[in-house]
Amino acid sequence: MIALGRTYLLAIIAFLYLPIAVMIAMAFNDSALYTLPIQPSLRWFAALASDAPLLSATRNSLLIAAATSAIATPLGAMAALALERKQFRGRSLLRLLLLPPIAIPWLIIGTAMLVFFFWTGIGRGLHALLIGHVALAIPYVVLIVGAGLQTLRADLEEAAMSLGSTPIHAFFSITLPLWLPSVVAAALFAFAVSLDQFVISYFLSTPGVSTLPVEIYASIRKGFTPEINAISTIFLAVSSALILIFAQLSQLGGKRGSR
Amino acid sequence: MQLEANVPRAEASSSRQIPARRRWTTAALLAPAYGWLTLAVFLPLSAMLFFSFLKAAPFGARPLQLTLDNYLAFIRRPYLVGVAWTSIEIGLWTTGLSALIGLPAAIALARATRGRSQQVLFLLVVLPFWTNGLVRVFSWTMVLREGGVLDYALHLVAPTAPPVSLLYSFPAIVIGLVHAYLPYMILTCYLSAAAIDEAHIEAARSLGARTPVIFAKIVLPLCLPGLISGSILIFVPVIGSFMEPRILGGRVGVTMGTMIEDQFVQAFNWPLGAALAFTMLGVVLVIFAVSSRVLPARVIAQ
Amino acid sequence: MKTHCFTRMLSVGSILADIRIEAPRVPERGGDVIGSAASISAGGGFNVLAAASRNGLKSAFAGRHGVGPFGDRIRADLAQENIAALLPPSPEGDSGFCLVLVEPDGERTFITSPGVEAELGERKLEDIPLEASDAVFISGYDLSYAALGPHIARWTASWRSETFLAIDPGPLVADIPDAVFRATLARADLFTLNRREGALLAGTDDLFAIAAFVRPRLSAKALLAIRDGAAGCFLFGAGLTETPVHVPAPPVRAVDTTGAGDAHTGALLAGLAAGLEAVAAAARANAAAALSVTRRGSATAPTSREVNAFLAAGRNPEAGQKDEPKATSTMKAPRETGENAMTPHLNRRTFHALFSGALGAGLLTIAGSRRAGAAATEITVLNWKGYGTDEAFALKAFAEATGVTVKHDYFNAEAEMLTKLRTNPGAYDVVLINSARTQQVQADGLIDPVDLNAVPNAKDLAPALRDHSNIWVDGKPYGVAWLWGMTALAVRSGKVSDAQSWAVFSDPKYAGRLALFDDSITQVGIGALLTNQDPNNPKDLKAVTTALKAMKPNVKLTWSSEDEWNKAFAADAFDISDYWSGAAARSIKIHKLPLDFIVPKEGAIGWLDTLAVPTSSTKKPAALQFINYMIDPKFYVTWATQSGAPASTNAAAMNALPADDLSHKIYKPEDLAKLKFMSALPDDRRQAFNDVWDEVKAYYAK
Structure with missing residues (x-):
């Protein structure tokens, strides 16, 4: 049963990585039009090294994604806590309100933000980008953290409190450690949502200040070269290395493994 | 709106606290997130909602003329009904397949792995998301097209097979979307599955329950919250998606998402585009309102 | 043209002592800070004299100077520069001074204390011993003083006609009394000002508007020089051609723009005195000004030897230090507008306020501070990505020639261009507009008419395109025709040989081999051509819909x-498509794709792209300069031969293409007659087109 489960998991991961593998392979392919068969070449990495705009766009993307994750995760987690653990009027409405940011196509939200930010004087720029990205990441964080909280055993808190623990102490000693994995997961997804956000970035970034998805989106008309694959490959390699180091150092996946 | 029935114990515990203070705590917890959302999403969207009742986008010298015409789009343009249905179909297929593939994967992740390998596998699931969505979609075109990776691999195994081209078809859209959204399902289901108490399963097993029964009677109901959260996270954005349908679907890839995009990008008719989007949002909300009334009842019945 | 025969330059402009202190910050009220460096030197009207003298023109100071430490300093500095002081020291007091506090970021704060130079006293201008071979330099400061201005005006009227009068109105140009301005200008032989000052006069910084304002007030023989910072200067009149002569400035890395205008004027006068033609003198003046901005301080004009060395050393001011030539993008010279706006401007303005306000001597006034070092001109272009304006070679060459750097923002759809223009006022200086959209954008008040005279290359544009009715509204052009091309048939060479008509799109032979451009206007246009209708206004949209739906099995x-x-064609996904001419050229040239580009017998859809200047742009002159460069044959030929481009609107550019260039194959003269240019669409028709195309796409998807 266990073996079957693991085999299945590996198959799923193979599926998830199929286009990623293609992406990486094409980074090493000489053809600008992604034709097969592959002619090995490092020219796109060489081209990348001298493509300052693309590199600075990548840097901006990382900064914004990190900032988005750092802001949206606590905000969303707090909201999720209130939505799951407190009872109050309007709770259903507040939950419902999480849907429009996800359901309304990004294009429309992006246009709406552009017009609204223009009217209110917020303007464009990295700050506007960050406002937009955080707003779009919050619903994801709330839903993911909420899903984690729903299955968390609230009776443990109650048990702790009945044994004389204060609510705050109970929260920190019992709830938080169990809750942490979903918060970490939410943070990872908030990061991903920001990295993927090209429409809003595209509308809200100022000329000269670009992000990677914006560079990619703007390239669609003229053609994006495997340089994009090259930078994605480097990015993926670095982030997986970082994550693995981080996983080595901490119990990122939670403490359930010992069960 | 989903699954309030599953957390009655949480409410029992919180009701112990002093009401006034509790109210303040609740407000303090909610205010930052919703304040942010109000500024960045709700107010702009309200402006868009207002636009959807205008004859033309309020720029230049155009007078503001209120109209309901845009909301009659489905009547004026009967072909939109077919397009809307295609979008919902794509949404259902994508959500259904993601659930079918993702739930077992989540359970396997939660129960068949442990410790470090569990962490690493979990991260491996998230990591593809850290690449740009457009790049992933373009990579799929290389996999699915004739002479692409899939075709190539197939002919290595069976040289005489006819050429395989999935690109520019309905399945291509669904494959691309499932790939894009599956991790959400795995994640939310994993959070549920990981919380299942081993004791429940042991108890059932000692009572002679076989695996399928344990799955149906214990694992599945307990995973339902994750399944539902995951479905929301997938179904809702998928029916508005326009990149995957447009790039992977070819002529088949006409969805509400692409129609709305056309109104904004080509026709410059923001009011109509916004009206279509809000109509779609309305449909989504109705679907979820109905399902949240139906689903908890079933959960309770168990 | 007339050769100017003056051998000496006189200036009546006030000279004060500049006490320059570099301090970490301005002290707070009651506070004290320790300065890091301090110097005292002659300032104000001294700079022009020094510049002229260093460039070989004998110069003399005809203003007042006092007795005391500041007067001594001024006399010492004058002597150092070989400038004679014509008046004896005024015994009633010392010369004034200006305290200049320089903070580390270059911010300057001034306190001016006027001295004897501020008082008219017994000074009689008529007593100044003028000779026929003298040139007199008068600045706007002198002219704007209530008492001195009319006095000078009367004085100039009494001169012999040979005496050369040079006027630089400076930033106080608008304060000069009208009568004084008229009288002195009518007498002037050289009127030099910077573009910003010109804008104060004309109400716009458009070169022609400035010239149109100033030139009627000048005599016919007078030379008008408009300094334009890093772009160099523009010369008008004095027997030159009717169009302005642009004398570009060499690019340098600017450190401090203070005194650049004075250096320019001094060197220009010196050049004219040496018998140089106006253009040659202006070139030297540009070089002197360029050198000056590489140095800190105010009297930073180079000597004629330094100018010679600079011009000889390939215009690199650091050549002597054997530096590697800097990447040109970093070597942008800033606009010179800062010149007088810096030290001399403010201390003199303060001084002027004190003078005309008849405040007692000794009263100290804090003049306030002004940001130093105006930024280099940088314009922002809104365009499709990879569509000419962002070619790296072009940006480099343009920056080298003009000192103007170019930034980009992109759009992916024309509607998006509109949105960006509307929601980002001031952000863009040049925007690419398909001429079919020009009237829509114009109606929204987003773009300005273009003064084609300020775009010299516009004279070579094909008249039919330059004067296209899409672009002109109320007799004014709202954009410069830049490129044109067509949407026609692209087919795979060898696979499709019989495509002479759009009807091939529904030919059963090519089932599943057709790709269509996802654009309602194009597709409705093709449908209209197939049904013998006007692509811009098909009356029978039903027939168009039917014709498009008939293509379904092929799509x-x-x-x-x-x-x-490109990617789909390279992957053999289709054999037939509608495609853009410029893109076809690139697909063949860069990607070596096997395609034939065919204009079908029903005709092709033509488009004309323009470059326009948004109303909200604050850098219109630089924007027009850029547009002028974009229609320059040099740019076009490089672009077209290296990458592949649509057809240029510039006939000279098309003729300059190599004979074997692909463009000649794509843009065949005989096809031109078959082109149907896209024209402006009213909103409702655009929506109707979009509805047709959406319905057709929904039908394809079923």
């Missing part, structure tokens, strides 16, 4: 970008 995909087209 494999719709494409929305050149990139998508």
Whole structure:
């Protein structure tokens, strides 16, 4: 049963990585039009090294994604806590309100933000980008953290409190450690949502200040070269290395493994 | 709106606290997130909602003329009904397949792995998301097209097979979307599955329950919250998606998402585009309102 | 033209002592800070004299100077520069001074204390011993003083006609009394000002508007020089051609723009005195000003030897230090507008306020501070990505020639261009507009009419395109025709040989081999051509819909970008498509794709792209300069031969293409007659087109 489960998991991961593998392979392919068969070449990495705009766009993307994750995760987690653990009027409405940011196509939200930010004087720029990205990441964080909280055993808190623990102490000693994995997961997804956000970035970034998805989106008309694959490959390699180091150092996946 | 029935114990515990203070705590917890959302999403969207009742986008010298015409789009343009249905179909297929593939994967992740390998596998699931969505979609075109990776691999195994081209078809859209959204399902289901108490399963097993029964009677109901959260996270954005349908679907890839995009990008008719989007949002909300009334009842019945 | 025969330059402009202190910050009220460096030197009107003298023109100071430490300093500095002081020291007091506090970021704060130079006293201008071979330099400061201005005006009227009068109105140009301004200008032989000052006069910084304002007030023989910072200067009149002569400035890395205008004027006068033609003198003046901005301080004009060395050393001011030539993008010279706006401007303005306000001597006034070092001109272009304006070679060459750097923002759809223009006032200086959209954008008040005279290359544009009715509204052009091309048939060479008509799109032979551009206007246009209708206004949209729906069995995909087209064509996804001429050229040239580009017998859809200047742009002159460069044959030929481009509107540019260039194959003269140019669409028709195309796409998807 266990073996079957693991085999299945590996198959799923193979599926998830199929286009990623293609992406990486094409980074090493000489053809600008992604034709097969592959002619090995490092020219796109060489081209990348001298493509300052693309590199600075990548840097901006990382900064914004990190900032988005750092802001949206606590905000969303707090909201999720209130939505799951407190009872109050309007709770259903507040939950419902999480849907429009996800359901309304990004294009429309992006246009709406552009017009609204223009009217209110917020303007464009990295700050506007960050406002937009955080707003779009919050619903994801709330839903993911909420899903984690729903299955968390609230009776443990109650048990702790009945044994004389204060609510705050109970929260920190019992709830938080169990809750942490979903918060970490939410943070990872908030990061991903920001990295993927090209429409809003595209509308809200100022000329000269670009992000990677914006560079990619703007390239669609003229053609994006495997340089994009090259930078994605480097990015993926670095982030997986970082994550693995981080996983080595901490119990990122939670403490359930010992069960 | 989903699954309030599953957390009655949480409410029992919180009701112990002093009401006034509790109210303040609740407000303090909610205010930052919703304040942010109000500024960045709700107010702009309200402006868009207002636009959807205008004859033309309020720029230049155009007078503001209120109209309901845009909301009659489905009547004026009967072909939109077919397009809307295609979008919902794509949404259902994508959500259904993601659930079918993702739930077992989540359970396997939660129960068949442990410790470090569990962490690493979990991260491996998230990591593809850290690449740009457009790049992933373009990579799929290389996999699915004739002479692409899939075709190539197939002919290595069976040289005489006819050429395989999935690109520019309905399945291509669904494959691309499932790939894009599956991790959400795995994640939310994993959070549920990981919380299942081993004791429940042991108890059932000692009572002679076989695996399928344990799955149906214990694992599945307990995973339902994750399944539902995951479905929301997938179904809702998928029916508005326009990149995957447009790039992977070819002529088949006409969805509400692409129609709305056309109104904004080509026709410059923001009011109509916004009206279509809000109509779609309305449909989504109705679907979820109905399902949240139906689903908890079933959960309770168990 | 007249050769100017003056051998000496006199100036009546006030000279004060500049006490310059570099301090970490301005002290707070009651506070004290320790300065890091301090110097005292002659300032104000001294700079022009020094510049002229260093460039070989004998110069003399005809203003007042006092007795005391500041007067001594001024006399010492004058002597150092070989400038004679014509008046004896005024015994009633010392010369004034200006305290200049320089903070580390270059911010300057001034306190001016006027001295004897501020008082008219017994000074009689008529007593100044003028000779026929003298040139007199008068600045706007002198002219704007209530008492001195009319006095000078009367004085100039009494001169012999040979005496050369040079006027630089400076930033106080608008304060000069009208009568004084008229009288002195009518007498002037050289009127030099910077573009910003010109804008104060004319109400716009458009070169022609400035010239149109100033030139009627000048005599016919007078030379008008408009200094334009890093772009160099523009010369008018004095027997030159009717069009302005642009004398570009060498690019340098600017450190401090203070005194650049004075250096320019001094060197220009010195050049004229040496018998140089106006253009040659202006070139030297540009070089002197360029050198000056590489140095800190105010009297930073180079000597004629330094100018010679600079011009000889390939215009690199650091050549002597054997530096590697800097990447040109970093070597942008800033606008010179800062010149007088810096030290001399403010201390003199303060001084002027004190003078005309008849405040007692000794009263100290804090003049306030002004940001130093105006930024280099940088314009922002809104365009499709990879569509000419962002070619790296072009940006480099343009920056080298003009000192103007170019930034980009992109759009992916024309509607998006509109949105960006509307929601980002002031952000853009040049925007690419398909001429079919020009009237829509113009109606929204987003773009300005273009003064084609300020775009010299516009004279070579094909008249039919330059004067296209899409671009002109109320007799004014709202954009410069830049490129044109067509949407016609692209087919795979060898696979499709019989395509002479759009009807091939529904030919059963090519089932599943067709790609269509996902654009309602184009597709409705093709449908209209197939049904013998006007693509811009088909009356029978039902017939168009039917014609488009008939293509369904052939349609494999719709494409929305050149990139998508190339990748799908390279992957053999289709054999027939509608495609853009410029893109076809690139696909053949860069990607070596096997395609034939055919204009079908029903005709092709033509488009004309323009470059326009947004109303909200604050850098219109630089924007027009850029547009002028974009229609320059040099740019076009490089672009077209290296990458592949649509057809240029510039006939000279098309003729300059190599004979074997692909463009000659794509843009065949005989096809021109078959082109139907896209024209402006009213909103409701655009929506109707979009509805047709959406319905057709929904039908394809079923």
